[in-house]
Amino acid sequence: xxxxxxxxxxxxxxxxxxxxxxxxxxxxxxxxxxxxxxxxxxxxxxxxxxxxxxxxxxxxxxxxxxxxxxxxxxxxxxxxxxxxxxxxxxxxxxxxxxxxxxxxxxxxxxxxxxxxxxxxxxxxxxxxxxxxxxxxxxxxxxxxxxxxxxxxxxxxxxxxxxxxxxxxxxxxxxxxxxxxxxxxxxxxxxxxxxxxxxxxxxxxxxxxxxxxxxxxxxxxxxxxxxxxxxxxxxxxxxxxxxxxxxxxxxxxxxxxxxxxxxxxxxxxxxxxxxxxxxxxxxxxxxxxxxxxxxxxxxxxxxxxxxxxxxxxxxxxxxxxxxxxxxxxxxxxxxxxxxxxxxxxxxxxxxxxxxxxxxxxxxxxxxxxxxxxxxxxxxxxxxxxxxxxxxxxx
Amino acid sequence: xxxxxxxxxxxxxxxxxxxxxxxxxxxxxxxxxxxxxxxxxxxxxxxxxxxxxxxxxxxxxxxxxxxxxxxxxxxxxxxxxxxxxxxxxxxxxxxxxxxxxxxxxxxxxxxxxxxxxxxxxxxxxxxxxxxxxxxxxxxxxxxxxxxxxxxxxxxxxxxxxxxxxxxxxxxxxxxxxxxxxxxxxxxxxxxxxxxxxxxxxxxxxxxxxxxxxxxxxxxxxxxxxxxxxxxxxxxxxxxxxxxxxxxxxxxxxxxxxxxxxxxxxxxxxxxxxxxxxxxxxxxxxxxxxxxxxxxxxxxxxxxxxxxxxxxxxxxxxxxxxxxxxxxxxxxxxxxxxxxxxxxxxxxxxxxxxxxxxxxxxxxxxxxxxxxxxxxxxxxxxxxxxxxxxxxxx
Numbered sequence: 001x002x003x004x005x006x007x008x009x010x011x012x013x014x015x016x017x018x019x020x021x022x023x024x025x026x027x028x029x030x031x032x033x034x035x036x037x038x039x040x041x042x043x044x045x046x047x048x049x050x051x052x053x054x055x056x057x058x059x060x061x062x063x064x065x066x067x068x069x070x071x072x073x074x075x076x077x078x079x080x081x082x083x084x085x086x087x088x089x090x091x092x093x094x095x096x097x098x099x100x101x102x103x104x105x106x107x108x109x110x111x112x113x114x115x116x117x118x119x120x121x122x123x124x125x126x127x128x129x130x131x132x133x134x135x136x137x138x139x140x141x142x143x144x145x146x147x148x149x150x151x152x153x154x155x156x157x158x159x160x161x162x163x164x165x166x167x168x169x170x171x172x173x174x175x176x177x178x179x180x181x182x183x184x185x186x187x188x189x190x191x192x193x194x195x196x197x198x199x200x201x202x203x204x205x206x207x208x209x210x211x212x213x214x215x216x217x218x219x220x221x222x223x224x225x226x227x228x229x230x231x232x233x234x235x236x237x238x239x240x241x242x243x244x245x246x247x248x249x250x251x252x253x254x255x256x257x258x259x260x261x262x263x264x265x266x267x268x269x270x271x272x273x274x275x276x277x278x279x280x281x282x283x284x285x286x287x288x289x290x291x292x293x294x295x296x297x298x299x300x301x302x303x304x305x306x307x308x309x310x311x312x313x314x315x316x317x318x319x320x321x322x323x324x325x326x327x328x329x330x331x332x333x334x335x336x337x338x339x340x341x342x343x344x345x346x347x348x349x350x351x352x353x354x355x356x357x358x359x360x361x362x363x364x365x366x367x368x369x370x371x372x373x374x375x376x377x378x379x380x381x382x383x384x385x386x387x388x389x390x391x392x393x
Numbered sequence: 394x395x396x397x398x399x400x401x402x403x404x405x406x407x408x409x410x411x412x413x414x415x416x417x418x419x420x421x422x423x424x425x426x427x428x429x430x431x432x433x434x435x436x437x438x439x440x441x442x443x444x445x446x447x448x449x450x451x452x453x454x455x456x457x458x459x460x461x462x463x464x465x466x467x468x469x470x471x472x473x474x475x476x477x478x479x480x481x482x483x484x485x486x487x488x489x490x491x492x493x494x495x496x497x498x499x500x501x502x503x504x505x506x507x508x509x510x511x512x513x514x515x516x517x518x519x520x521x522x523x524x525x526x527x528x529x530x531x532x533x534x535x536x537x538x539x540x541x542x543x544x545x546x547x548x549x550x551x552x553x554x555x556x557x558x559x560x561x562x563x564x565x566x567x568x569x570x571x572x573x574x575x576x577x578x579x580x581x582x583x584x585x586x587x588x589x590x591x592x593x594x595x596x597x598x599x600x601x602x603x604x605x606x607x608x609x610x611x612x613x614x615x616x617x618x619x620x621x622x623x624x625x626x627x628x629x630x631x632x633x634x635x636x637x638x639x640x641x642x643x644x645x646x647x648x649x650x651x652x653x654x655x656x657x658x659x660x661x662x663x664x665x666x667x668x669x670x671x672x673x674x675x676x677x678x679x680x681x682x683x684x685x686x687x688x689x690x691x692x693x694x695x696x697x698x699x700x701x702x703x704x705x706x707x708x709x710x711x712x713x714x715x716x717x718x719x720x721x722x723x724x725x726x727x728x729x730x731x732x733x734x735x736x737x738x739x740x741x742x743x744x745x746x747x748x749x750x751x752x753x754x755x756x757x758x759x760x761x762x763x764x765x766x767x768x769x770x771x772x773x774x775x776x777x778x779x780x781x782x783x784x785x786x
Contacts, residue, residue: 001559002511003652042463052456063445069635070435111665118395166394242462272504
């Protein structure tokens with residue numbers, strides 16, 4: 001048997017294990033110092049009461065013969081797909097329920113969607129980037145080109161007519177930079193994709209954080225139905241990182257070489273997937289209930305407040321950054337020309353604050369650093385105070 | 394963008410939609426007749442009380458900040474992997490916890506595991522067969538050879554030295570035939586795989602139904618750690634078809650061309666998967682608690698009783714069959730030389746009993762028919778009476 005040799009080319013990622021090692025070593029040497037973590041991308045607030053109630057109810061249903069649920073539709077129950085459909089409709093985006101595919105999370109879909117594409121496609125990803133876009137394509141043996149996301153373009157690269165691209169990854173609001181495209185900017189990408197017969201994989205996992213009129217869905221843009229697939233998630237919107245639910249939108253119009261991508265994805269999912277747990281789907285649908293939306297809005301406001309605190313701290317310190325406004329991430333330029341890891345060490349040793357070195361996300365991340373708004377108010381306040389004491393000029 | 398052209402070669406399956414159409418037409422024409430369904434492979438008993446209690450507890454944990462769970466390990470929580478490890482240990486099979494990968498179900502793993510194999514491998518599947526084995530490989534462009542499962546070999550094909558095979562699918566107890574390999578038979582497969590540098594994908598989804606000393610895990614067989622991956626599920630064992638949890642065992646020893654399959658699968662899962670819902674994992678772990686095991690044993694006994702009833706009915710009618718003993722499936726030879734669909738129509742029209750035509754599972758299924766033990770005692774009794782009235786000589 002021949003194994004998939006492309007796996008040899010997947011880079012080992014030591015980013016988070018290196019962080020953990022450094023923090024462990026510091027803590028061992030300084031047991032009296034309290035380390036504050038603003039590095040992780042995981043949420044901390046519990047699930048909303050409406051979600052909890054819906055999940056309890058669903059668990060009860062599973063315990064009684066008359067309401068027990070066996071195999072459900074692979075693409076998700078109608079009740080959840082219709083909730084998602086309404087969620088889009090309230091933002092002016094019209095989708096058919098059968099264009100929405102419920103899954104166990106955007107990370108799964110992000111990997112699995114590549115199934116419906118030929119190996120021989122040119123892939124274009126931004127640098128810095130969520131490493132999953134790169135690794136999943138390397139595993140399939142595809143060639144990857146990078147578009148440069150830098151301070152010069154506000155970390156929002158625009159189309160380059162000289163670059164060949166069949167599959168284009170856009171993530172907005174962006175992980176790790178927090179930058180968010182406007183509709184006008186996305187329109188340029190949609191036009192480029194259509195002109196080049198390319199497909200856009202649009203990662204909207206952080207759309208719920210959009211506050212200032214940036215785009216929340218690529219389907220707000222005319223023409224996107226002819227070239228784009230959108231991946232989204234309940235993880236950051238509703239704290240589902242450990243509950244696992246996401247969805248992918250594949251418009252009916254998407255056709256390449258006479259093959260319809262929605263039908264291909266349906267075939268992929270019905271063949272290699274058996275749907276999301278009924279209990280989880282009931283919880284996810286509750287996110288979009290009137291009560292659920294109010295509770296979720298409070299949680300998002302809580303994290304946004306943290307983002308504002310960190311952004312204000314950066315302003316006070318005179319440190320340049322993106323994000324913090326439409327995003328739970330603050331992407332800052334390391335002061336005094338430090339490299340990402342130098343600043344990591346500096347911040348850990350002098351303020352006992354842990355963040356994520358930007359160089360872990362690609363070469364353009366060197367000299368940058370990511371802080372996240374997913375902690376508690378108390379941790380965020382204390383971390384900001386320590387950073388100000390250390391860095392305020 | 395070039396789509397995956399191999400999708401054009403995936404056969405459309407009309408099996409279950411044709412069944413649904415025929416039943417709907419019959420019901421419309423005969424509204425007074427009560428149709429009994431013994432066709433589906435889905436369970437009907439609710440989740441066990443121990444599972445329900447564990448899930449409620451986990452939902453409560455998710456609702457409180459101090460016990461909330463965010464991202465968990467992609468390969469499953471230690472508590473669940475250790476439960477599965479003990480479940481195997483009680484049957485005399487020693488596994489390391491990090492050889493066990495928890496997933497959202499065996500169907501997902503069955504599709505996703507192909508990721509770690511090169512496209513250029515010869516695939517060997519039995520006929521008749523669970524269609525997912527075939528379709529997932531066609532999607533990847535692999536060549537498939539079939540081994541013949543017939544009445545002559547008791548629907549348990551054995552190795553053929555003249556057939557080239559790199560990836561070998563074995564499903565035991567088998568879907569759809571209900572036949573189960575003995576350890577001695579599996580030893581022949583393990584020896585063949587090792588001699589031919591092949592990997593065995595062993596689908597053990599129905600292992601909990603084994604009663605007569607047939608093998609429950611391929612790892613009961615010496616040498617299997619050098620050539621086999623085992624896929625298993627809570628679906629049929631504990632009624633998790635709508636709750637979604639399964640697991641795959643990849644032994645440390647599995648190496649091909651210097652590449653370690655366990656490490657590759659770990660890399661695949663950490664890159665393209667984000668773990669199973671915490672609530673579901675807590676429910677799954679409760680299956681293996683002392684209380685849970687007792688309750689699950691009762692459910693399995695309930696289904697086994699149905700299988701015995703159907704088997705006894707076949708005996709009384711003088712119809713040849715396999716399964717019913719180590720399996721929830723009864724695979725019977727259609728009487729009077731009828732084709733699978735002729736018998737389907739005959740049974741529907743004359744006894745109002747619905748089963749699954751064997752021809753839907755491959756060419757060797759022609760002339761055969763599958764009945765399942767997942768109904769209620771009442772439905773099963775009534776269906777058996779009707780079949781006896783119709784077919785008893």
